[in-house]
Amino acid sequence: MIKVxxxxxxxxxxGFAYQWGSAQDQGTVVFKLKLEGSISEHEKMLDGSTMxxxxxxEKLYVEQNAKQMKMIMVENPExxxxxxxxMGQKVMMRHKNTAVEEVDDEGGYDITYTNETKTIxxxxxxxxxxxxxxxxxQKQMPFANENRVQFVEVWYTEKLPNYxxxxxxxxxxNSADVMFRDLKGCxxxxxxxxxxxxxxxxxxxxxxxxxPDEVFNVSTEGYQEMKLFMxxxx
Numbered sequence: 264m265i266k267v268x269x270x271x272x273x274x275x276x277x278g279f280a281y282q283w284g285s286a287q288d289q290g291t292v293v294f295k296l297k298l299e300g301s302i303s304e305h306e307k308m309l310d311g312s313t314m315x316x317x318x319x320x321e322k323l324y325v326e327q328n329a330k331q332m333k334m335i336m337v338e339n340p341e342x343x344x345x346x347x348x349x350m351g352q353k354v355m356m357r358h359k360n361t362a363v364e365e366v367d368d369e370g371g372y373d374i375t376y377t378n379e380t381k382t383i384x385x386x387x388x389x390x391x392x393x394x395x396x397x398x399x400x401q402k403q404m405p406f407a408n409e410n411r412v413q414f415v416e417v418w419y420t421e422k423l424p425n426y427x428x429x430x431x432x433x434x435x436x437n438s439a440d441v442m443f444r445d446l447k448g449c450x451x452x453x454x455x456x457x458x459x460x461x462x463x464x465x466x467x468x469x470x471x472x473x474x475p476d477e478v479f480n481v482s483t484e485g486y487q488e489m490k491l492f493m494x495x496x497x
Contacts (some may be wrong), residue, residue: 287426289319290471296327297463306460308332313467319474324481337347337481346486368465371441372415383451384466386420393417393442415442416454423449 298310312329325339335346338360345356368441372393379390393415419425429436454464 267432276346286474287471290469291315291317291474292392293467294349294466295465299461299463300457301459317474317478319476319479322479324478327421335481337479339479344481344483346481346483348486353466353486355488356490371382371445374445376447381418381429383418383420384468388420388451389448391417391446413456413458415456416448417443417447417450418452419448419450421448425449442457 292315294310294314294316296309296314298306302310308330309327309332310330314325314327315358317324322338323336325334325336325338327334332347333347333350337344337367341360343358345362347356372395375392376395377390381388381390394413402449425443425448442453452463454463455462
């Protein structure tokens with residue numbers, strides 16, 4: 264049986280990806296995901312996987328290729344569609360998108376800049392360490408206690424602007440806008456350390472080339488629909 268925990272791991276990384284969509288009209292970025300620590304068997308399938316994000320205006324396409332599993336997510340202002348194919352077992356999940364409620368960011372993060380440098384996807388980067396100013400409650404995520412961030416190691420480039428500066432996506436303390444909005448450059452890699460898991464997301468390539476509309480048209484043939492989120496009141 265396919266568990267949806269993998270879907271939430273992907274969402275945890277997507278906030279990092281949304282930064283480009285908030286500033287550039289269209290483009291493509293490819294990431295690599297690394298998971299370490301006390302991870303489940305389903306999360307082990309995601310370790311070492313790649314994620315491609317393509318956006319155009321308010322449309323988003325995400326494709327993740329992992330061990331024995333492929334996941335596709337297509338999002339527009341009205342709806343999010345998720346397709347998961349694990350060794351031929353195919354499930355599909357939909358939910359209607361609603362307005363995001365504002366979430367108290369608990370004071371944000373303190374940033375310590377270092378002189379360490381490296382190159383990521385052709386961009387010169389510097390390292391910074393982020394630590395939460397206050398204890399996080401994180402009411403939104405289904406595994407909140409395990410995902411309280413201790414610190415974040417981020418590599419950023421000043422060759423690209425910080426597209427998250429001043430953003431408020433309303434997704435809580437662990438969202439990219441809260442973590443990186445005061446950073447003096449564009450984050451290209453981050454390592455989030457929690458009590459149980461260390462998650463590293465690295466940009467492999469990025470471009471702002473035109474995106475054809477066909478990218479966002481995906482077939483759901485052969486997928487069995489299952490419910491991901493309970494309707495309010497159920």
